[in-house]
Amino acid sequence: MDILVVGSVAFDSVETPFGKAEEVLGGSATYFSTSASFFSDVALVAVVGDDFPEEHKKMLEARNIDIRGLQTVPGGKTFRWKGRYEYDLNQAHTLDTQLNVFSDFNPTIPEDYRDIPYVFLANIDPELQMEVLEQVKNPKLVACDTMNFWIEGKPEALKKIFGKTELVIINDSEAREFAGNANLVKAAAKILACGPKTLIVKQGEYGALMFSGSSVFSAPAYPLEDIFDPTGAGDCFAGGVMGYLAKTGDTSEANIRRAIIVGSVMASFNVEAFSLNRLKALTVEEISLRYGEFRQLTHFEDL
């Protein structure tokens, strides 16, 4: 196993201007692991209720994802999220959240997962993220995500997590909010001062920025004519980043730049359909073709 991810597995109900999906497979750990599975072997730790169907488990296993760490709570209900996107598609409007079995989630890392070298702490309570870190042994690279809810509710716990991770991958607005600074360069400096070597700021349709020491990398988003459903784009991005880093075993800055483009490629495919439908049909040839298109997209010559 190359990568351990701890996060959510959920049923999502999503409305966009282009259609509607009811109780489809979602969750941060699901999107992350499916995306990362194109590059590396992934072990998933999460919790579901016994309403979680076999077909979803089979889909994950078909992608070679190890789901022995997916706990099933007898008589419990799986986490549900309901949201709507307006025409601009940049902002999800949450209509309903039912934590269900997720509210008592205690991530127990199976013994043989504890020395997996790459660890991704998807968006869950930072105190649970810390519990995960207390169980793993000398990981090569720990990365984490979070959300505004934890920035507002548990900033100190989050700061501790940032201090224990090499790579923080969060949204634009989250970076500004955590740092209390509207200027992204200053916000990044403040986050890096908490400990991580590298910060990646996701900017949705505007791409992503990487801050590492005094170096900055700006990655574009792929210009898509049809963005069907943005749900999971950030987790697919992180899955591509971590999947590529684990596959190559190279965490140099030059390789993190490549990994960010790989992540952008994965996110750009994911938004082309509801749930994991696009990734289910994706091929490695399509991934390298689009990587090449990113090079064209950003290419310019010396003066």
Added chain:
Amino acid sequence: MDILVVGSVAFDSVETPFGKAEEVLGGSATYFSTSASFFSDVALVAVVGDDFPEEHKKMLEARNIDIRGLQTVPGGKTFRWKGRYEYDLNQAHTLDTQLNVFSDFNPTIPEDYRDIPYVFLANIDPELQMEVLEQVKNPKLVACDTMNFWIEGKPEALKKIFGKTELVIINDSEAREFAGNANLVKAAAKILACGPKTLIVKQGEYGALMFSGSSVFSAPAYPLEDIFDPTGAGDCFAGGVMGYLAKTGDTSEANIRRAIIVGSVMASFNVEAFSLNRLKALTVEEISLRYGEFRQLTHFEDL
């Protein structure tokens, strides 16, 4: 003369979270021509009142800008704009606009300006932009800017202008509003269908996108720790683009990509101080250095 620009010369009063400037030199034609003057000879056509001080004229002339086309209305008052920026600095909030002599502006192009090869129609009434085009003879490249006010008020006149220009340079929100489509790729296709060969979409702190045929180029913004005053950034961008194109005489797509980075460099310097204070002190060495930094900023290798 390489470039003709027709637009506004104004007094700006600007408040930002970092300070305040009262009645300082501004206006689209002023910012554009100062920026372009680092690369090419510029002739400026605009109007001011007799309250416009000699020192500002001298500053423009010191940059080799031909201001014989700058009409002075006796007894008239120069155009004034007052605005405020909040912490995010992306959006100008207009507090007051006094058109003054600008309300009766009739752009008369001096005889010896009429065969200038590069023409930039800065943001003015599209009907006046058309009057300019009726006076010039076989320009090599015509570019234009506009604003939401004209998109809402005179969409048909604007459409005609787009049909007569090779290059449209507008803001993100303007492109979406003109096309009536929140998806930028679709909006760009709709604008290109009006006639221009190339569309450049300015995205403020997120950079710029170029659409030309089936080709797309994504340029980043320079990550600045101190953005002092965003006023004029878009016009400095356009000035850099046109200045570089006119200097090289090359309007190939590869060269437009370079020109966009040059424009981004000029905009990034301009926002470092109020009014034209940063550009006044700028050197060509600083420009090439920052161009090199843009290459670093976007560099990533093949898989």
